[in-house]
Amino acid sequence: MYDKSISKKASGFLFSLLLFVSWSVQASPKIETWKTSKGTEVYYVHAPELPMVDMEIVFDAGGSRNGDLPGLAALTNGLLSQGAGGLDADAISNGFESLGAIYGSDAGYDYSSVSLRTLTDEPLLAKAIENLKLVFSKPDFPKDALERRRARTLIGLKAKQQSPGAIAQDAFMKAVYQSHPYASPNDGTEKSITVIKREDIINFYKNYYVASNAMIVIVGAVDQKQAKQIAEDLTSELAQGKKAEPLEKVKDLEKADTIFIEHPSAQTHILVGQPGLMRGDPDYFPLYVGNHVLGGGGMVSRLFEEIREKRGLSYSAYSYFSPMRFNGPFLASLQTRSDQVDEALSVLVENIKQFIETGPTEEELIAAKKNITGGYALRVDSNSKILNYVVVIAYYGLPLNYLDTFNANVEAVTIDQIKDAFKRRLTPDKLITVMVGSSEEKQEEP
Amino acid sequence: MKDNRPILKITLLALALIMPGLAAAKVHEYQLDNGLKILVKEDHRAPVVVSQVWYKVGSSYEHDGITGVSHALEHMMFKGTQKHAPGEFSRIISENGGNENAFTGSDYTAYFQTMEKSRLKISFELEADRMRSLTLPKEEFLKEIEVVKEERRWRTEDNPQSYAYEISMATAFQTSPYRFPVIGWMQDLDQMTIEDLSAWYQKWYAPNNATLVVVGDVVADEVFALAKEYFGSLPAGEPITMKVLNEVDQIGAKRVKVKRPAELPYLMMSYKTPVVEAGSEEGDDWNREPYALEVLAGIIDGGNSARLASRMVRGSEVASAADAGYRMASRLDNLFMFSGTPAKGKSVHDLEVAFRKEILDLQNHPVTEAELQRVKAQVVSSDVYEKDSVFYQAMTLGTLETIGLSWRLADKYVERVKSVTAEQVMEVAKKYLVDDRLTIAELDPLPMDKAAKRPPAGGMGHVR
Numbered sequence: 001m002y003d004k005s006i007s008k009k010a011s012g013f014l015f016s017l018l019l020f021v022s023w024s025v026q027a028s029p030k031i032e033t034w035k036t037s038k039g040t041e042v043y044y045v046h047a048p049e050l051p052m053v054d055m056e057i058v059f060d061a062g063g064s065r066n067g068d069l070p071g072l073a074a075l076t077n078g079l080l081s082q083g084a085g086g087l088d089a090d091a092i093s094n095g096f097e098s099l100g101a102i103y104g105s106d107a108g109y110d111y112s113s114v115s116l117r118t119l120t121d122e123p124l125l126a127k128a129i130e131n132l133k134l135v136f137s138k139p140d141f142p143k144d145a146l147e148r149r150r151a152r153t154l155i156g157l158k159a160k161q162q163s164p165g166a167i168a169q170d171a172f173m174k175a176v177y178q179s180h181p182y183a184s185p186n187d188g189t190e191k192s193i194t195v196i197k198r199e200d201i202i203n204f205y206k207n208y209y210v211a212s213n214a215m216i217v218i219v220g221a222v223d224q225k226q227a228k229q230i231a232e233d234l235t236s237e238l239a240q241g242k243k244a245e246p247l248e249k250v251k252d253l254e255k256a257d258t259i260f261i262e263h264p265s266a267q268t269h270i271l272v273g274q275p276g277l278m279r280g281d282p283d284y285f286p287l288y289v290g291n292h293v294l295g296g297g298g299m300v301s302r303l304f305e306e307i308r309e310k311r312g313l314s315y316s317a318y319s320y321f322s323p324m325r326f327n328g329p330f331l332a333s334l335q336t337r338s339d340q341v342d343e344a345l346s347v348l349v350e351n352i353k354q355f356i357e358t359g360p361t362e363e364e365l366i367a368a369k370k371n372i373t374g375g376y377a378l379r380v381d382s383n384s385k386i387l388n389y390v391v392v393i394a395y396y397g398l399p400l401n402y403l404d405t406f407n408a409n410v411e412a413v414t415i416d417q418i419k420d421a422f423k424r425r426l427t428p429d430k431l432i433t434v435m436v437g438s439s440e441e442k443q444e445e446p
Numbered sequence: 447m448k449d450n451r452p453i454l455k456i457t458l459l460a461l462a463l464i465m466p467g468l469a470a471a472k473v474h475e476y477q478l479d480n481g482l483k484i485l486v487k488e489d490h491r492a493p494v495v496v497s498q499v500w501y502k503v504g505s506s507y508e509h510d511g512i513t514g515v516s517h518a519l520e521h522m523m524f525k526g527t528q529k530h531a532p533g534e535f536s537r538i539i540s541e542n543g544g545n546e547n548a549f550t551g552s553d554y555t556a557y558f559q560t561m562e563k564s565r566l567k568i569s570f571e572l573e574a575d576r577m578r579s580l581t582l583p584k585e586e587f588l589k590e591i592e593v594v595k596e597e598r599r600w601r602t603e604d605n606p607q608s609y610a611y612e613i614s615m616a617t618a619f620q621t622s623p624y625r626f627p628v629i630g631w632m633q634d635l636d637q638m639t640i641e642d643l644s645a646w647y648q649k650w651y652a653p654n655n656a657t658l659v660v661v662g663d664v665v666a667d668e669v670f671a672l673a674k675e676y677f678g679s680l681p682a683g684e685p686i687t688m689k690v691l692n693e694v695d696q697i698g699a700k701r702v703k704v705k706r707p708a709e710l711p712y713l714m715m716s717y718k719t720p721v722v723e724a725g726s727e728e729g730d731d732w733n734r735e736p737y738a739l740e741v742l743a744g745i746i747d748g749g750n751s752a753r754l755a756s757r758m759v760r761g762s763e764v765a766s767a768a769d770a771g772y773r774m775a776s777r778l779d780n781l782f783m784f785s786g787t788p789a790k791g792k793s794v795h796d797l798e799v800a801f802r803k804e805i806l807d808l809q810n811h812p813v814t815e816a817e818l819q820r821v822k823a824q825v826v827s828s829d830v831y832e833k834d835s836v837f838y839q840a841m842t843l844g845t846l847e848t849i850g851l852s853w854r855l856a857d858k859y860v861e862r863v864k865s866v867t868a869e870q871v872m873e874v875a876k877k878y879l880v881d882d883r884l885t886i887a888e889l890d891p892l893p894m895d896k897a898a899k900r901p902p903a904g905g906m907g908h909v910r
Contacts, residue, residue: 050491050830050833051830052830052831052834089760090751090756090760093749093750093756094820097748097749097750097751097752097824098751098816098819098820098823099823100823100824100825100826100827100828101827102831119827119830148759148760151766151789151790152759152766152767155710155767155787155789155790156766158709159710159787161894162606162709162710162894163604164604263894264707264895265603266599266604267596267599267603297540298540298545299533299536299540299547300536300537300540305533309532311589312588312589312590312591312596313596314593314596315593315594315596315597316600335596335600336596337596337599367537367540367541370541370543371540371542371544374541374542374543374544374562375544375545375561377492377493377562377563378494378543381492381836382491382834382835382836383834
């Protein structure tokens with residue numbers, strides 16, 4: 001799966017031997033691309049070792065396009081498999097499961113997708129693909145299925161209300177993104193879910209689940225010819241449509257804000273952050289490597305060391321940049337017993353401020369680079385991980401050699417670049433702080 | 447259902463055809479003189495290797511007063527040895543591009559690193575070092591036990607469903623140590639001492655109580671030689687005799703209500719069930735029941751076309767979520783659990799009635815051929831999908847070996863599940879899904895108003 005140049009006519013033994021050698025030279029999956037006759041872009045990686053294939057059809061149809069109906073994208077995406085081409089949800093799911101195939105669907109802020117994992121033996125493969133195609137090409141959006149999903153989503157929203165972490169996450173996004181679509185929860189609000197009509201869903205589907213607004217990623221044991229036919233077949237029943245309109249960018253925050261939400265929990269969840277960076281951002285590598293030192297490096301980061309190792313204040317303590325189409329969040333977080341919130345918050349914020357001011361030490365930078373580059377092989381060691389990377393490369397238009405150049409880009413980062421990028425991109429006096437917990441817990445237990 | 451039959455026949459034929467081509471990768475087994483067992487599986491798809499050290503100890507080895515000690519010790523395994531200062535283990539692995547962590551369950555404590563293949567010796571050197579030479583500094587422990595308590599608050603105290611699950615287990619099991627939560631009761635964590643951990647470490651951490659599992663782009667004999675070099679000189683520990691702590695026979699249904707601030711009710715119905723027996727990997731004299739229960743679980747909850755989704759989430763729409771889970775592999779007898787959240791306008795009682803209706807159906811009518819074939823097709827395909835992850839493959843071997851079964855059972859799983867008949871499924875439903883084996887736990891939500899406060903579990907409160 002890592003080197004297509006090797007002749008497939010080579011004998012089995014020789015083939016595997018050559019493949020083995022090729023790894024040490026070229027460890028990145030080779031991505032091939034083309035367009036179907038309807039213009040849908042296809043990204044393909046040949047992975048012949050296991051008799052299985054993964055495919056994901058990505059539509060520019062994420063929650064950012066919900067308009068004033070948060071949850072619309074997720075509801076539409078979830079309903080695809082609940083009735084299509086006259087088949088009901090039982091028949092559709094049995095259509096996959098009786099083959100041993102797995103259907104998946106996902107709706108994020110930026111894009112929505114459907115996916116399939118199946119064995120490649122016929123007729124399993126052909127049948128699974130036929131079923132997948134039906135789901136996203138001919139959905140019926142049955143009324144009873146909509147009402148069932150609506151009720152289930154409302155229960156899901158209630159479930160979030162008993163989780164301080166989920167409440168904090170929603171409040172954080174709302175405070176950081178204000179009027180931008182990223183501010184609304186992907187699964188919607190009680191109000192929006194209650195008022196969404198079947199017509200809204202059908203329109204959303206018609207606008208965005210179209211060939212011109214789709215991408216296909218295929219990773220597995222199908223050869224290029226098969227992959228071309230699969231992609232062609234998958235898009236054959238999709239309306240041509242057009243590409244989705246551009247969306248508004250994220251605005252920088254104007255001022256700091258602190259939000260406290262009362263909750264009857266033993267711990268208080270603390271989230272601190274701002275809008276961060278986007279996919280393909282010129283500051284991506286300095287911010288990524290820098291954050292690895294600050295709070296991204298698992299059990300060796302500064303936040304982990306200062307908050308957990310030195311002070312025992314929290315089980316988890318971390319920070320991340322989540323790059324999205326527009327500036328996704330920079331978030332630093334911990335959870336602690338409610339009577340030690342003040343101490344924990346101050347250690348968290350002081351460490352962020354100090355890092356923006358002084359950046360990493362030479363020693364820290366070297367250690368971070370060693371971890372990131374030395375762990376490269378682990379990032380692409382399975383079909384499912386490769387699929388995830390290729391979806392990101394495809395959707396966000398990253399260069400096809402993104403994975404090949406990843407280590408070199410990490411190696412090239414300097415302390416000055418990190419300091420410069422952190423200073424320009426994070427503004428400590430405009431940080432959003434969200435806390436969810438019990439203010440009463442600050443008193444001693446009776 | 448009828449319409450699906452021809453498709454399924456073709457399906458099965460295709461599955462039969464691919465099976466021989468998918469010969470299971472060979473597992474190489476070794477043992478060092480000090481008792482350390484080593485399992486190696488070569489997987490040359492990518493230049494990575496996962497290395498896991500499994501110890502036969504976990505919360506089911508614990509007793510009242512020290513619950514959570516296995517897990518607390520797992521945390522302290524990162525806090526230094528005679529050779530390496532606290533935190534150095536993680537720094538070294540990190541600088542070598544590794545992913546690492548550890549996990550504790552009721553039957554095991556395991557430590558793992560995933561690395562680029564040339565770095566395996568780094569993992570061996572560090573794991574061998576901490577197997578016998580942990581320093582367990584008291585000042586580190588005093589901080590770390592606070593971290594563990596935060597972990598407990600995060601996982602259990604502030605999660606109403608986890609909290610109810612904990613009480614459900616403690617109610618279902620009377621003498622079996624599965625009644626203890628892995629993370630421990632809060633009052634035990636409050637009173638835990640470094641001496642408790644030290645004694646636990648001395649007793650259980652030794653090569654003769656451990657299994658080293660390595661899966662990845664390696665050569666088995668080279669791994670064995672490397673393991674011998676690093677682990678070979680470790681002294682064996684004293685042989686350990688364990689008291690038998692089987693669950694006593696249950697003599698009637700149990701019911702418990704958990705009142706906790708929450709938004710949604712939640713129901714768990716747990717039936718005591720047998721697990722796969724040790725020594726059953728060879729020959730023909732093995733108990734079919736666990737495999738029939740496994741198929742039963744697949745029939746009712748093996749996907750969106752399975753009965754619970756089809757009949758309870760859709761169909762009658764009594765449930766917003768309805769799940770079933772069976773633990774077929776564990777050291778001691780375990781549970782078959784139904785759980786769910788009622789749909790809006792439905793009660794926990796309605797949900798219980800619906801689950802019971804499904805159980806009655808399983809007891810009185812054989813499952814259909816189409817359902818059986820669907821479950822079997824899923825088992826066959828999962829067996830392929832699981833090979834996409836070296837970590838998962840290592841987990842399977844390590845788990846089986848550590849709970850006292852044999853890794854060889856992994857190779858028998860598909861074939862044995864495929865041999866299950868509709869009659870066998872009906873028989874286990876009749877025998878095990880009965881009231882005398884049942885524990886019902888219900889989360890009864892208290893209002894989430896601002897004044898409401900979740901009392902800490904364990905009765906003693908936080909020590910500050």
